[in-house]
Amino acid sequence: RLLVEIEPMDFQSIVVxxxxxxxxxxxxxxVADAFSEQLIPMSEYLLKDTLKQPFFSLSERESVGFVFPVHSWGVPPLVKDFIRRVRFDSHESPLIYAIxxxxxxxxxxxxxFQHLLAERGWKSRHIYALQxxxxxIVxxxxxxxxxxxxxxxKRRxxxxxxxLIRAIADDEPADCYITGSMPFLKSKVIYPLFCKYALNSRxxxxxxxxxxxxLCASQCPTANITLIDKKPRWERNCTQCLACIHHCPVRAIEYGKTTQKKGRYTFR
Ligand SMILES: Cc1cc2nc3c(=O)[nH]c(=O)nc-3n(C[C@H](O)[C@H](O)[C@H](O)COP(=O)(O)O)c2cc1C
Structure with missing residues (x-):
């Protein structure tokens, strides 16, 4: 994998x-490697029935880093769900940053993201973004x-x-957030429509x-794919991350007609 060369740092942070x-x-x-810290998949914690309210014990100096993709100019619904449920002990206001x-x-x-945290009484100290x-492709x-x-x-x-990792450790901002054009239309009009209509797996x-x-089933972060005679059937808990479509090794998954002529991508 594309290794980031960075000295391990003396900074404590779980990374979700x-x-x-x-x-x-x-x-x-x-990020987790640089801080020699734990990497936590949000989806797994939401899937475990016993952990519907994910709970993490933080040491006094330990930060929490959120890393996730932008979906339709907003926070992916799965991440929203995680933020609403997660609990951190011993911290009224955990030290949070996000990439x-x-x-x-x-x-x-x-x-x-800040609004969602504010609902919990929290605030992200810094928000970074990476293209x-x-x-x-839908x-x-x-x-x-x-x-x-x-x-x-990828090179950039x-x-x-x-x-960015150094900025996190030094508790400093970095000028890397890209708002782009027409943010009101995209985040306030299109994003709610995406949440309402696009999370459809039919x-x-x-x-x-x-x-x-x-592979589609094993890659699905919401365990939304059931195998019937070893072939995938999509249930109703799709978050539109498109992991299934992109990870298929023989390009055998489509989403209606719109993806038939589109490319596929996975990070490698
Ligand atoms: C449903 C969906 C919506 C997306 N919306 C945006 C977007 O609004 N702006 C953007 O720049 N990229 C958008 N993307 C692209 C991803 O944010 C980007 O490729 C990201 O790095 C994917 O991360 P991942 O590989 O961890 O899933 C979207 C991707 C998906 C699957």
Whole structure:
């Protein structure tokens, strides 16, 4: 994997992450490695019945880092759910920072994240963003980046990440948040529509090319795929991360007609 070269640091922080195609996982892993700390998948904690209210014990100096992709210029619904449920002991206001990964721009995701934290009486000290290869392919007009842009974004992210990790350890801001154009329209109008209508798994299907490898099911962070005769069937708990579509090794998964001519991407 693309290794980020950085000296381990004396900074304590658990890192909670959510990722569909691996970009945010790579970022979160790099941060956790630098701090020799624990990496926590938000989705797993939401799936365990006994842990519907995820609970973490923090030491006094320990921060909490949130790393996740921007979805439709907002906070992915799964992350919203996690923020509403999670509890941290011994901290009335845990030290929080966040790194968002986005294909292009974040809109008001930062504000949205702060609002969600404020509902819990918390505040993120810093919000950082990193552009990474795009994973959104469902809507007409959106596709993965071409190979050259994909490599460029990964190279740039690899160069930038060490300075972000240093900024986290030094409790400093970094000028890297990309709001982009028309944030009100994107985050306040389109994002609510995305949450209401786009988390629909009904258009997913596997073509005859499916080799019944079950990778789609094992990659799904919400365990939304059941295997019937080893072929995927999508249930109703989709968060639209598109992990299933992108991870399929034989390109046998489609979402209606819109993805048929689109590219596929996973971080590697
Ligand atoms: C449902 C969905 C919505 C997305 N919306 C945005 C967006 O609003 N702005 C953006 O720049 N990238 C957007 N993207 C691209 C991802 O944020 C970006 O590729 C991210 O790095 C993927 O992270 P992951 O590999 O950890 O899932 C979207 C991707 C998905 C799957």
């Amino acid at each position: 992450q959510f990722s569909g195609t691996g970009n945010s996982l790579w970022v979160a892993r790099s 968002f990964t986005c294909g292009d721009e974040c809109g008001y995701t930062g504000r949205m 990474m290869p795009n994973s959104y 809507f007409p007009g959106f596709d993965v980046d071409d190979k050259a842009l994909e490599e460029k974004k 992210a690899k160069e930038k990440l060490p300075s 258009p997913f299907y596997a073509t005859d090319d499916c080799i019944a490898c079950s």
